[in-house]
Amino acid sequence: MRITNMHKMRVWDLPTRLFHWTLFALIPLLFMTAYAGRMDTHAAIGQAVLVLVMFRLAWGFCGSQTARFIDFVKGPSAIRSYLATGQSETLGHNPLGAAMVLALLATILVQALSGLFSSDGIGFDGPFAHLTSSVASDAVTRLHVALAYLLAGLVVIHVVAVLLHWKLHGENLIVPMFSGKKWVQAGASEPRFTHTVAAFAIFVTTAVLLFIARKTL
Numbered sequence: 001m002r003i004t005n006m007h008k009m010r011v012w013d014l015p016t017r018l019f020h021w022t023l024f025a026l027i028p029l030l031f032m033t034a035y036a037g038r039m040d041t042h043a044a045i046g047q048a049v050l051v052l053v054m055f056r057l058a059w060g061f062c063g064s065q066t067a068r069f070i071d072f073v074k075g076p077s078a079i080r081s082y083l084a085t086g087q088s089e090t091l092g093h094n095p096l097g098a099a100m101v102l103a104l105l106a107t108i109l110v111q112a113l114s115g116l117f118s119s120d121g122i123g124f125d126g127p128f129a130h131l132t133s134s135v136a137s138d139a140v141t142r143l144h145v146a147l148a149y150l151l152a153g154l155v156v157i158h159v160v161a162v163l164l165h166w167k168l169h170g171e172n173l174i175v176p177m178f179s180g181k182k183w184v185q186a187g188a189s190e191p192r193f194t195h196t197v198a199a200f201a202i203f204v205t206t207a208v209l210l211f212i213a214r215k216t217l
């Protein structure tokens with residue numbers, strides 16, 4: 001049962017939720033296709049993930065309040081204070097969760113970018129592999145392979161952290177990532193939302209930019 005000074009409020013916008021659950025579906029597919037040697041499919045999904053992450057980075061600057069980096073990225077002192085009190089001033093990611101969000105986004109970005117320059121050495125080259133020397137492409141491929149393990153590790157920590165948060169703080173963060181709505185203190189002011197059409201426009205622009213880069217480089 002909920003205590004009465006809490007009420008449900010929309011906190012996550014649709015684009016952020018769609019971004020998350022699409023990522024959740026595509027990242028395991030990337031591992032499966034790579035290990036099954038389905039490199040064409042792997043590269044296609046990898047580029048879709050690149051577009052998704054580039055969209056999310058742009059959304060972090062011009063999207064809804066809780067999606068903006070300035071809203072949730074706080075310094076080490078905010079993380080220490082959150083760890084000490086368990087209280088967060090933000091409606092969206094808490095300061096500790098924010099550090100994990102940044103680590104995940106940065107790793108996925110570098111992973112997807114490095115894939116563009118990678119080669120499996122037996123006939124599949126990423127679309128930009130021809131722009132580098134074979135020594136450089138080999139180095140980037142090694143980075144791509146190594147980062148895949150880091151990413152898998154981060155995802156495991158991320159999921160365990162979400163489940164631990166539920167157990168220790170009694171707050172289920174998973175349902176809000178589906179519904180968009182969270183229990184918040186009564187009196188908390190509603191976050192500002194950016195229209196979903198803007199997200200769609202950013203997403204399409206990013207996809208077109210990648211397409212043009214592929215055609216021209």
Ligand code: HEM
Pocket residue numbers: 016019020023024025027028056067092093094097098101104105155158159162163173174175177
């Ligand atoms: C491949 C798997 C996954 C990846 C790459 C991933 C990545 C991310 C990222 C980047 C965010 C930040 C969302 C944003 O602000 O845009 C996030 C948030 C979140 N993820 Fe995941 N995620 C994965 C799987 C999962 C799973 C399986 C769960 C459920 C147990 C989950 C639950 C959540 C929740 C609840 C949040 C919001 C946390 C908060 O309220 O601060 N994620 N995830």
Ligand code: HEM
Pocket residue numbers: 027030031034035039042043044045046047049050108109111112113114115116117118119120121124125126127141144145148151
């Ligand atoms: C976030 C996106 C991506 C993830 C998570 C991912 C993940 C992986 C994984 C797990 C492997 C196998 C590593 C191993 O052999 O142990 C792999 C290999 C590879 N990936 Fe990706 N990948 C991504 C994006 C891309 C993209 C966009 C491309 C190209 C367009 C690409 C091209 C390749 C190539 C060429 C290999 C073979 C490397 C080798 O055989 O040594 N990847 N990737």
